[in-house]
Amino acid sequence: MKRTLKQLAGDLNVSAMTVSRALRGDVGVSETMRQTIQEYAREVNYQPNLLARGLVMQRSHVLGVLIPDLSDSFWLDAVLGMERTVRAEGYHILLAHSSDTAAVERSEIGTLISRGVDALLIACCAPGDNASVLADVQTSGIPVVLFDRHVTAQTFSGVFFDDFAGATQAVEHLIGLGRTRIVHLAGDERFSTSHARLEGYRAVMKKADLPETIVEAGFGEESGFRAMRTLLDRGQRQFDAVFAAHDPSAIGALRALLEAGVSVPEEVALVGFGNIRCAEHVSVPLTTVAQSRHALGEALARLALDRLHHPAAPPTEIVLPTQLIVRQSCGYPLRSESSVQ
Amino acid sequence: MKRTLKQLAGDLNVSAMTVSRALRGDVGVSETMRQTIQEYAREVNYQPNLLARGLVMQRSHVLGVLIPDLSDSFWLDAVLGMERTVRAEGYHILLAHSSDTAAVERSEIGTLISRGVDALLIACCAPGDNASVLADVQTSGIPVVLFDRHVTAQTFSGVFFDDFAGATQAVEHLIGLGRTRIVHLAGDERFSTSHARLEGYRAVMKKADLPETIVEAGFGEESGFRAMRTLLDRGQRQFDAVFAAHDPSAIGALRALLEAGVSVPEEVALVGFGNIRCAEHVSVPLTTVAQSRHALGEALARLALDRLHHPAAPPTEIVLPTQLIVRQSCGYPLRSESSVQ
DNA sequence: ATGAAAGCGCTAACAG
C-alpha cells in the first residue's frame, strides 16, 4: 500500500507538517519526535511522492538529458559521467533520445519540460532546425547547456571537445611518419564536430603544402566502406594515408582496404577519431583520437548545476582536450599493447 | 514564461476545465471552441505540467527501468526496444542503473517509486538480496516485471532468454565439428543466466559422455584472459575447444591463446555467448550465441503494459529463443562474411 | 515546537 504523509501523521497523531519536517531534517522538530517519525517511516517503508513535492516546490531535482542515439556508447558514457556527478547532489537524470531526427528532438524537448526538468542538457541533432526552440526554453527560465555539438545560431553554455586540435594532431602525426598523400573521410558537415575535424585536416595540409582529398563518408561503417571502395575503384591508388572523421568509417575503410589487398599500415596508414571500443580489437588495431567521455559528462553536469544556482551567469563554453592514441594502423613500430609487463 | 492551464483559460475567457478538455481531445467541447483553444495553446507554446496531471490521475505514464550497468550495450539495446514499444502508447521511460550493487539497486527502486512510475521493469543485479523488496513493490500495487535475470525466491512475470538451449546448441555444434575435450569458461553462478549456460554445457557433455572442465571466468575480458592463462600454464594442453559463457571472456581467452601461440580455430575452437558488437571484429571472428535484445525489450514492454491494464493476471514467463552465429573461431570452413555482394 | 490554512497545476465528478 502506498502511504502518504497524511496517513503517517494520522498513525502517529501528529500533523502532516511535523512529519514533513522530520523526514526532511528540517528545523523546528524536537529530537525525540524526529526519531520516532523517521523510525516509523522506515518501518512502513514510506516513500515520499516526488511528483507532489516537485509540484509545490517548482523544482523536481531532475535534469533532462537529450542525446541523438541510445545505441551509441559515446553518448551513454557521457551520460554516465553526468549521472555520477549529479547523483552526489541529489539530482536524477531523465534521459531522452531523438533518433537523430529534428521533429523527435523537438517533441522530446517538450516532454522533458512537461515532466518538470530543472535544466536541459542536450547534444543537439538538428542545430539548424531547433536553435529557436532551445532559445525559447532558455527564455522560459530553464537553463540549457549543450554538449559535443555546437548550435551556431545562438549562444548557449556548453562543453565541447577540441575537434580541430584533435584533427591537426592526427594529421600531423601521419605527416611526421612520412605520409604525404592523405585522404580525409569526412563526416556530415552539418555537425560542428565533423566540420571542425575537416577544418583541422585542411589547416595542416595547407600549412604543409600538401594536396587535399576529401570524401564524404558519413558516420557509419558501411558508408566508410563504400567511400573507400569508391576511392579504390578510381584505379591507381593515389594516397598513402587516410584520416577518418569517425572510427566506424575508419573501420569500414579498413575492411575495404584489406579486401582489396592493400596492406595497412604498410601501404596505407589509417587514423580514426573517437576511440570506440572496437578500435583496439579490429584486425589492425586502430590509431585514433580519443575523447574523455566521462570528463565531458562531468563538466557538463557541473555547468548545468552551476547554471541552476546562478541563472543569470553569462554563457560559458568549456573546451576539453583530445588525445592521440597510437596503435598499429598508422604505421608505428609494431608492438603488442597487451604484452606490457 | 511557463504558462498554466488557468492562465490560458483566463486569456480566452473560458474555464480551466474547458481548456483541459479541449487540449486532451476529450468529449464535451464544441468543435470551434476546441479549434480556438488548441490554436492558442500552440501559439503560446503551452506545455501541460505532467507532474500535476500525474498527481491527480495517479498515473504518470512513466515506466521505471532499472538495469545493472549503463555501459553495457546489451541492456541499452533492450531499453531501446522497450522505448520504441511504449512510446507508441504514450509512455516514457525513466532509466536507472544499479552499478551492479545491491544497495544502489534498492535505493533506485525507491526513487523510481517516489517518482511515480506506473510499473517497474528490472534486470535484478542482486536476486538474493532484493527479492523481498521487489515483492513489496508488487504488493504495493506497482507491477514488477523482470528481464534476462531470474529472481528465484519469488514468482514474478518476466522475459528471459533460453540460455540453457543456447548453451546446448553451442556445445553440440562443437561436438559436431569433432571436438571432444571442451572447456567451459563459466560466468558468475549467482546469475541465473550464467547458471543456465553452465547447466546447458553439463547436460550436453554428460549426454555425450565427455569429460567436463569448468573454470570460473567471470564476465570480463581480463578475467577471461586470466582464466585461459591459468589453463595454459597447467602445462600440456588438455582441451581442443572452449565454450565461454560471455563474449568478453571469450575474447580475453582468444587473446591468451593467440599470445601463447595456440592457433584458433585449428588447435582450439572457441564459442562465446551474447554476440557483442566486437565479436565479429576481433582477430578471429567469434562464433557466438546471439540474443535478440530488441525482441527482449519489446516483449518486456508489452508484458508490462499488459500488467498495467490487468493487474490481477497471474505471473507469466516469456522465454525467447537464442541463435547460434557461426563465424571463424569455431572452425567452420573459412568464408568471409563481408564478401557477400 | 507544533498545527491550520492555502495552494502548486491539473482533472474527476457533478451541476447547470
Place this chain on the structure above:
DNA sequence: CTGTTAGCGCTTTCAT
C-alpha cells in the same frame, strides 16, 4: 456544451 467544487500529496506561510 460549459462551469464549479473538490482534492491528488506535498510544502510554504502564518498562527499558536
